[in-house]
Amino acid sequence: MQTAFSREQLAQPEIAEADGILKTCVHYGFCTGTCPTYVLFRDENDSPRGRIDLIRAMLEKGGAPAPRTVHHLDRCLSCLSCMTTCAVKVDYVHLIDIARSYIEKNFRRPLPDRMLRGLLAKTLPYPRRFAAALQLGRLAQPLAGFMPGRLRDLVGMAKARPVKMELLAPNVYLAQGERLMRVALLAGCAQQALDRNINAATIRILQRHGCDVIVADGAGCCGALPLHMGYERQARTLAAANVEAWSRLLDQGLDAVVVNASGCGTTVKDYGHLLGDENAKRIGAMTRDITEILAQLGLRVTGDMKPYRVAYHDACSLQHGQHVTEQPRRLLKTAGFTVLDVPEKHFCCGSAGTYNLLQPAIANALGQRKAAHVGSVDPDMIAAGNLGCMVQIGRFAETPIVHTVELLDWASGGPMPEALQGRTLRAPPPVAELSEQPAIMPSDAPPSGGAGIW
């Protein structure tokens, strides 16, 4: 695509970067069919190439963006499905981040919008504040009926999931047995307020597999939530604090930064781009999703797990952001579960960071669609690698949903995940009746059943 920026515009680094990205888009249109909002609305401005065009026009014109442009860009989930599909691999993620930041700087949103966004940016990244807000939301339940739309949704969501907060203090959790690795764990922000079990399971399983696990002093929110709302400066400040905290550990040897919320993992892996300095690049390069680390270490299991049917949900940030699709499946299979692919697995569940709070109607449509697909494979449980997806799918699905690491921890000697406790799980069929995975098949090939003739 051709662009028409002036020389002065191109002198601004973010415009120069956007210009480079825009020029690579040639409008083949492969991306449209895998973009959730285009599939829902068939509106060209809600397609990836439509949005790319809107961004080009907005940045070329300069000044305040048109409300219509903001409307369509706000509806983008940043799910990055378009990047997986794109034949020329347009760097959409950085383009939309530039656009979001531009909008925040140059567009005055209506007052309720500003208040909601401000509130989210000031609470979500800070677990204590977030937990307090959640409690407030739950107390406000009886008043929900009197509240305007999005506030009502927000309060509704506070109800959806009980708060299981546990803030991890800086600490070193020592490896059991021989130490193989020394890793830093991103303890996270909203996740700590909402579900302590994920970090607990992560620490246990890493210790069991020979890792010293460090919760570093000074590390906190990764910055993803403000970044995707356009608050780039806040995101940078949070990211810089993490880089500093983890860089301090480098001297005594640090093998990896481990992340168990894939939305955060995508951002931390990209710190080099966000901050641009060497330390940030180094930290970004050593960041791993928990399933990547466990695959590397080699999962050791007790061997007595029943082959429960697990519907594995690919979080967008894992599959499109980090291209981690094989490891979680392989680990769950090693753990003894029957792993089921979900139809339309390339599609977002609608969680997308703060999206389900800011765009509840679309998020609900996508959440219902995802829950129906997940339910259609008749699972005993759902596994996902990102808390946002767990909360979102959990709002619409009957089946219990757990983090992948909770299942792996359970299979390797940890406790049964809390979400499964007290539930009666179906007795799985004898192993002999389960279809076998061929020795070598394309990486994403599910086990094949055959029709009895082979």
Add this chain to the structure above:
Amino acid sequence: MAAENLEAFFSDTGKSLGTEGVNRSEETIRRYGENTMACGDVMPAGVVYPASTADVQAIVRAANTHGIPLYPVSTGYNIGLGSRAAARAGQVVVDLGYRMNRILEIDEKLAFAVVEPGVSYQALYDELVRRGNKLMLDVTSGPPQGGMIGNALDKGAGYTPYFDHFGFSCGLEIVLGNGEILRTGDGALQSDTLANWHTSKYSFGPILDGLFAQSNYGIVTRMGVWLLPRPPMVRSFHFAFPEDSDLEEVIELCRPMKMSNFVPTLFRVANDLYLCGSEGESAEYHASKGKKSISDDGRRALREKHGLGAWNVSGAFYGPSAAALEPMIQRVRDHFGQSGKAKYIDHADAGGVGPLQVAINAFSGIPSLGELGLLKWRPGGGNLWFLPGTPMDGKIANEFQRICRGIYEEHGMDYMVMNVCGPRFARGLHVMTFNREDAEERARADACYRKMSEEVARRGVYVGRAPIQYHDFHMQQAMPVYRDACNNVKTALDPNGVIAPGRYGIG
């Protein structure tokens, strides 16, 4: 076409379909006109989205009443052959994919599916996996969001034993150009219960199905697709040959393997650029400003980098286990080993080579994205597919290679070809990527396409599918009686010529 007719058409269609069914926004018109061809964009007058066969009938009737030309697309990912762009500017695109995308039936016992036009390869694949993955769908190595109906109607193909997508479709429902509904095959029976609509094509009367492939006589709203019982094990094999001229020997080696049906898949015989081209951009494009073909040294370097040859053969066996397939693999190895030149690449190693993984996915009936990367070989978004074919005779195939390679080079294009080989015939998938934003390069691509068409025609070879900008051109290459016959059928089934006038040069 008078403006008031268009208004009246959209008004009638809006009444039948509701406001959700009509889209005339400026962005929509612009983007439905976009494509990758050398001719530039082709703007439609608007887009309509039927939700049912009755909606399609209402659209076709309104088009007849007001004299409005329509252009149906199913999933609309016909990239390289026209994308969603209409045959001529000003036609109204009937986009069936948005609201007619249901899988109507899957019969697991008789192994067939019945789909609406908007069902994509990915969607049917996902559904089959959900049902336990007992059945395998033949897919293309193109966009997973493309679909069975659009592909079959354009005589598209895959690579498993069910590769012939039109051949392995069975039973169509069509809204004819006159607005009436026709059921083909055994569906023609006047009955509410049709036991064999999607199991038999060859019962009473002429086989009308064929009329709707590569034509413009109606809009297909439903189709049966036959499915293969999924084999528990797929084992691919690959051979790399070092020289361009080895194509002759390759074709000679492939033919008996296919003629005896010893190898159940088609052979993918791809040249270096067809495979390496999906892995990155041309390193020489900018130096020559796109005016020259890549050098022999450049090609050699690519081959070395990816461990591939000038020509590369891929095929696969199906069976219950790897052990059961081992003797077959050994026999193929012995057969190709006769040449003394072939480098064998086994299934496991091929899995680590991107473009060979594409072949494995295709043989395994798994939609994948890997091959789309071919399109970024040159910048600027131009892509045309030139699709002639050769008899499975090594000398003839090599002669065609010499001619087409020469014409590519004469026009500064990069020769990127895969011959998809059956027992008697190989379809030559010639990819042309070019900078569509550069008028001079665009003109060269166009000239290259036309010259190759003329040269192969001179030697008795016709193309298969073609980019829509060349439909009239290719129809002019046909004998006059064929042209007249096609037009007479058009008059019979679509008397006012409302369905895609100009598609495949008809009407």
